[in-house]
Structures are given as structure tokens and as C-alpha cells.
Amino acid sequence: MTERRTARTVHKEAAQWAARADRGDLTSAETQALDAWLAADPRHRGAYARAAAIWSTLDRAKALAAPVHLKVARSRRGWGLAAGAAALAAVAAAALVSVQVFPRSSAAYETVVGEVKHVALADGSSADINTNSALSISMTPRARAVALERGEAWFKVAKNPSRPFIVSAGDIRVRAVGTAFAVRRMSGGAEVHITEGVVEIWSTAAPGVRTRAPAGGRLYVPASGEGPRSLAGRGGVDEGLAWRQGRLALEGMSVAEAAVEFNRYNKRRIVVADPALGRKGLVGWFRTNQPEHFAEVVGQTFGAPVTTDATTIRLGAPPHER
């Protein structure tokens, strides 16, 4: 190449090559020309991959074919027809709801490591589901039951006194009428953070022992049936629910505890190799998806070595290496 070509030229050529490749019958001369073009500049390869990716997105268009045929959708009048059909469907749905005031339904949701998902529930409530979590929801005329199989979720509960909303996390039960709260399932119990209203908490080990906890509370509830313990030393409810904004508040946590928190959100694990470093205290807000940044801060604050590879971030040197 004699001169650097503009991004626009590169995009145009990439579109031409992607269209040619889509024909599916490249001649050997064309194949050679394409390979030469791709090899000439990494930007060519990038623009070609991007064009191919945009082209692949359109495969989703097949799903559009069934309900509203695209031939109809070509004109603005076509969109009007589609809107009319949607309006009819809405009327039908409304009629259905007025007959069945509390429709029965069930649903299951899951998130992968690092994902936070917002879901709207059938009764008008909603849930923000944290990293690596699974829950199932069963709605009946008498009750709204959520089983937290794993992980953590925050619930904004639509008020309905005749239909209690109960979250179960192992042996722990949290019952709300109209409120917002989060439950995190742990091995020996659950953490409950109340953002609005009042919840009632108990363990199936001692169903008679019930605690009413008001907004602002952060509690650890052991499965054993002993009463809940306050987690006030860990900051307020806002700190506990920072994950909803993709953040982590390390209020009063040790380095080792913070590492456990980061490892909930990332496949790259933080390993605290030096136990003394693990006991140091730390305060600060971090992004849940940036364990590297946390490691850097720990390294700088405590003068600890940080070694990183593809799967692990190691904080501190093990005692025998020092």
C-alpha cells in the first residue's frame, strides 16, 4: 500500500467483500484477492469481521417472517396494520386478565458469572438478579412464592395484602406484603437487606421465631433458627445493594472478604497468598467487573506484590517466599 486509506474506504471494501463472500462461489482468483486484501492491514480484517457480524445479525429476521410478513411491513401502511394487530392482541389479553384476576404462572431465571438481570414478574413486582444466581417463581391465587436456588436477588414487591410474597433461601423464609428487599443465599443461612417497608423473617428450623425487620436493615439470618444478626458494620443498605449498579462497596471488609466478593462476579479469581495481607481492612467503591483495579489498589496501599495471569490474580507473596 502506498498511502493510508480512510476508514470509510475500508468499510466500503469490507461491505463489497462480505457481499461477494455471501454469494458462496468465490473463484480462486477472488479467494486470493480477498486473502491478500485481508492480510494487507489489520483494519481490513476488523472491518470485514464487523460487516460479517452485521450480516449475521440479520439472520434474526427469520423470526419476523412468521407473525407479520415483511412484504407487508415494507410500507408505512404495513406498520399501521401491524400496530392494529398488536392493539387487538392487547384487547384480547386485557379480557383474559379481567376474567382471571390472579393468573397462575411459573417462571425460572438464571444469571451467569458477571451478569445482572432485571426481570418483570407476572404480578407487577420486579426482581434484579445478581451474578451467578438462579431462582424460580410460582404465582398462585393465594401466594407468590420465590425459591432462591443460588445467589442473590433484590425484589420490588407489588402491594397485595391477600397474596403474600415469600422468598425462600434454603431454610430461610422472608415474607413481604408490599416492600423492596434483597435476599442472598449463603451456605448456613441468608443475608437480607430491606430497602422499603417491613419484612418478616424466619427459618424453617424454628418457624415460631419470627423477626420483623424494618427498612434500612441489613441482617444475617442463620438457618439454625437463632435470631438474625445485624450487619450494620458493613455500611447501609445502599452499600449492600451496590451490585445493582455494577459496583461493590468494601465497607469494613478485610482484603480476604473482598476477594471472595470479587470472585462472585468474575471468572478470573483473586487469590490472597499472604494471610496477613488478607486480614488488612479496606474501604472503597469498586466495579464488580474490575478485580484488576482492586488488586492494583491493594498492591499500592499495602506495598504487596501482585501477579496476574489469564485465570488468577495473586495478591501478596506466600510467607515462605519472603
Add this chain to the structure above:
Amino acid sequence: MERLRQDVVVWIGREIIPHEPAVRAWLKRNAPSSIEAEDILQEAYCRLSDLQSVEQIANPRAYFFSVARNLLLNAIRHARVIRISSITDLELATLDDGQPSPERVVAGRRELERVRDLLASLPERCRRIIEMRKVEGLSQREIAERLNVTENVVENNVSRGLRFLSKAVSEDPIAPSRAPGKDHDRTKNSKNRP
């Protein structure tokens, strides 16, 4: 397109391209005038297309940002005309846009809507041909026969359509601009329905 891994291409289409406007805006804010944001983006797509697997990338948006940032840092170092202080500033600049948000998943569900809007934005002839290719699943040759035109005409329309789409996704694919009136009202109402 055997030169690219098909799973990676699909992943780029679903998980990366929707964030392109945000990454471009970040690059434009942070790149010195001697470096073109568009060049960095094309190189970023090259890096992404070389990935051997994508399952391990939990947050594609943050990953896209970090690839773009590293390429920008390299370009700045390479240029050797920038004072060291500006490199330090850039390294310290937090990638505020890199956070995952609950909306991200909602946006994913709107993907079909996005494809529909993308198709709707095409000129008539391009759209007809791309619909025949992607919705009806005809090959370029079959489309040429059906429309009684040469295969070159079909290919040129695919290429032209791709250029339109390329421009459309670079603008704002997550929140496509909507026609005012009924269409907009319908979207609003559907939210309130149980």
C-alpha cells in the same frame, strides 16, 4: 465466510456491535487529534475476530472498551509525539461506560426490534433483496433468477445494504429512533400491560 469463526462473528453481532457508539464516543473524547477513532475501532474488531473462544468473556461491553483502550495506548506510544503526561491521564481515566447494567439485558431482548428497525431503514430495493436473502432464505443466485436481474446486481445491492446498515449501527443501535405517533404509543402501552 470461512476466514472468520462463525460463533465469534455471531457474538460480535449480538454482544459487541450494540456498544460501538459508546466505545466510539469514548475514543473520540480520549484520542489525540493525530489518531483516528475509526482506525482504532477497526483494529479492535480485528482483535475481537481473532478470539478463539468467547464464552469466558462475562462482560463483552467492558471487554470491548478495554481492547479499544489498549489499542489507543499503543497507538499513542507508537506516535511518540505525545507528552508522557497524557498517557498517564489516559491510563488513569476510568472506563465509566464499562459497567454492566440491568438495561443491557433488556436491550438484548429488544434485539428483534432492532433488526426490524435496521431493515426498515434500508432503501426499497436493498431491503427487498436482503429480505429475500435473510427472511425467505434464498441464495443470491435464486434471488437474481426470481427478480430477473444478474447476480452482480444482487451482490451490489447486498453490498450497498451492508453499507447502510454499517452506518445505522454506528449511530445508535440500542435505541433506534422511532417514527413518532402510533408506533411509539404502542411501545409505551405494551409496557403497562400485565
